[in-house]
Amino acid sequence: MEAASKTDAKKEKTSIKTKVQRLGSKLSGMVMPNIGAFIAWGLITALFMDSGWLPNAQLAKMITPMVTYLLPLLIAFTGGSMVDDHRGGVVGAIATMGVIVGTNIPMFIGAMIMGPLGGWCIKKFDAWAQPRTKQGFEMLVNNFSAGILGMLLAIIGFFGIGPVVSGLSAALAVGVDWIIKRNLIPLANIFIEPAKILFLNNAINQGILTPLGIQASASAGKSILFLLEPDPGPGLGVLLAFMFFGKGSAKSSASGAAIIHFFGGIHEIYFPYVLMKPALFLSVIAGGVSGTFMFNLLGAGLKASPSPGSIISILLMTPKGLGNYVAVLSGVAVATAVSFLVSMVILKRDKSEDTDLEASQAKMANMKGSAKGTSSDASAASNEDARAILSTANEVNHIIFACDAGMGSSAMGASILRDKVKKAGLDLSVTNTAINNLKDEPGLLVVTQDELASRALQKTPTAVHVAVENFLNSPKYDEIVTGLKTKEVSGTVDSAPKSDDKAKKETTEESNIQDIDVSKIKVIDFIHHDQNVGSATMGRSLFKDNMKKSGVTGIKVQHLSVGEVDDEEDVLVIASRDTAKRIKLSFKNVQVLVVDNLMDAPEYDKLIAELK
Incomplete structure (x- = not known):
């Protein structure tokens, strides 16, 4: 009994520690990507205020608006986008205006509350509204829902949350001042x-x-x-x-x-x-x-x-x-x-x-x-050989190291690999950035730590991804260089452009309906990334209407990003060829249907006929 109670106590302690660490990761994740703006405000203050190095009354007018509006809104936008991408960031920023205007102090804590809250609210609304939105009304519903929800949250922030956070901030400031005055x-x-x-x-x-x-x-x-x-x-x-x-x-x-x-x-x-x-x-x-x-x-x-x-x-x-x-x-x-x-x-x-x-x-x-809420040895990506990953990719011309802040250890990792790439005679750029700043683009190789791999995949679904345990010392760097050298030698064959007939044949082979076990399908996911959000939305809507007309029921149809997919056998993923490559590398159990056009693919009629 005593041993069991000790084990339970240890589990409870671990759970508390994990929760605190996750909260800390989320708080820092809202501030760190915007640290350049904080430094800019600090430099402007140090240079141009009355007691600064270069006093200037005109330029000093930037100091108060930046600390009152710019910095809190950047935090709020980042916090909202962490929950629901750009759309969540917009609603989070609108909501934060309520607490900013409703108080007379810099509202950083309020921004850390309202930003994620706005992102969460619009994400939940979208999950409810999307299946109920009629075809052709998606844009109207999306725009007005963000505006109305943002307005309501701003009003709530002005009258409710703003005064509470203001009082809490004042109490904390008094407490800190008390501690400082007593030399504690x-x-x-x-x-x-x-x-x-x-x-x-x-x-x-x-x-x-x-x-x-x-x-x-x-x-x-x-x-x-x-x-x-x-x-x-x-x-x-x-x-x-x-x-x-x-x-x-x-x-x-x-x-x-x-x-x-x-x-x-x-x-x-x-x-x-x-x-x-x-x-x-x-x-x-x-x-x-x-x-x-x-x-x-x-x-x-x-x-x-x-x-x-x-x-x-x-x-x-x-x-x-x-x-x-x-x-x-x-x-x-x-x-x-x-x-x-x-x-x-x-x-x-x-x-x-x-x-x-x-x-x-x-x-x-x-x-x-x-x-960060995960364990590095829990990631399957850490066991993959980087050379095997690169062998499935198209040409790589840019390598980005991504971490929470885009500085620190990722900068060191980029420097280490940059040196190896240079010594290998490869003409490639190697840079580092914050994971929230990643952009999906052709020829991109993203290197992240294991615990951030899923977030990086969600941001750049068509890129090549390699996960490492430690930016400062990873054997994957040599594997990456070897894989890139191998591709450079065989690139004239592997990267040769395909004829239209060959490309169509390859797509047909990848999209063979006979390879899909339709009896297991309970969910159909249309996969989007930054370049085809609209086509995935329309494709889902048209496909769902055709299912309804054909009398097919009991199957959930939705559009998601790569990182939101559940790796289950009863999930059928419909994606473009490039996105499907990332799906097959990242998931083991889902079934995949590759199409050339998410909005109108000939495979849809065959699939619906099989589902009857």
Whole structure:
């Protein structure tokens, strides 16, 4: 009984942790894609306000509208689009105008509520309305439903949610001010430093500290809250200790990691070093607390949140004045020194064998997967050989690394593969971006982490997709280069244009109704992507009408994106040839019917006849 209760308690604890991590991922996912706008606002404030580097009353007029309207609306649009693509983003932004106008403070928390709420509401409405909408009225219903629902949510936000969020924000601001005045703010790092390594850093920084910091900065000109999480001192101290007192691969790689961490601002790179020696959590906590104590003592603060957490970004966001720079640099130096000293003691007293850095990196990847609501070893994509994936694709001319924010580890992964591609003599561009910014285009290879693979597939269904466990160290990169080299050698044969007769024959073979087990079909999905949403909608509507006229009932007909498909034997997917390739690579159980024209394919009459 006691063992069972411990197991139940552990499951409950894990469940709570997972829920917190998922919430944090969603909060950061709304802010991180827009971090450039936050930096722009911070730079405009630092340069053109009365006490800025280049005071300019005309240009300073941008400061208040940006923080009042632009930044919250960007957050709301991103949050809504995370739920229901562009349509959800539009409704979320409309809804957020209600809480903005109904309050007199920057409404970031309100935007984080109303944006996803607007996306969720329009998604639920569409699910109800689409099967009931008559053919030819789809555009009318879509446009007016978004406008009416957005208006209603804006009114609700103005009278209901806005005042509540305003009161909550004011209470939090008073609480933070109380803590700062009593010099208790350094204690926050007891929680912040471990949370960073457990991948709650974005939730804490973008979800809590940044909104409160912007409110404080808008009135006081700077805020210490912007320094709590981005401070590179604790991580730098750990890496310096490994440089002098570490062992094996950890020692040899620490110097390069320190440069990337401190100047590049990619803090993820020091997480595996701490995970190798869990006692080093004490180091980063001690460094964080001491650094924040120095920030608080000297009155340090930044104009806006620095991103990434590089010393360069931090200095760019530091207000004008020698005293401000001394305060910021002193806090970073103290955090580094304390973290280094504690780490030195821990590493020198450690008599154990050298811990494998790669094993620690794999552990970090699994933890990051958990933070996003999945586990990296749960993804079937991670077991696929990249060469096999590339062998099924057409020509690849652009490689994109995609992650939540489009910076950090994805930038490092892109740099690593770019170097390999260059050495292999391949003429390909390798870039990185936020996953929400992906665009479906021909010749695209998307590289993502396992936990983001389904989201990337939904955004770019016709692209080639390769999933990796860890951007910083993956054997898939060599497989990609080998696969691309193989295609380059055989490209003259494989990529030769097909004659019209051959293409038609291939389509007919792929679309053979006899290969489909119609007795199992309960759901028919018309698959769309950015280029054929309208044709999928019309195709579904026409097909459904023809089924009704033929007396076929009991089968659900809908139009979806690739990422929304259920992988079941009773699902028949109808898609264009390019999209069907992605379906066959991504799903094992669904049946697939390939057509040239989603709106009017000759296969439809045969299929309906078989369904009778």
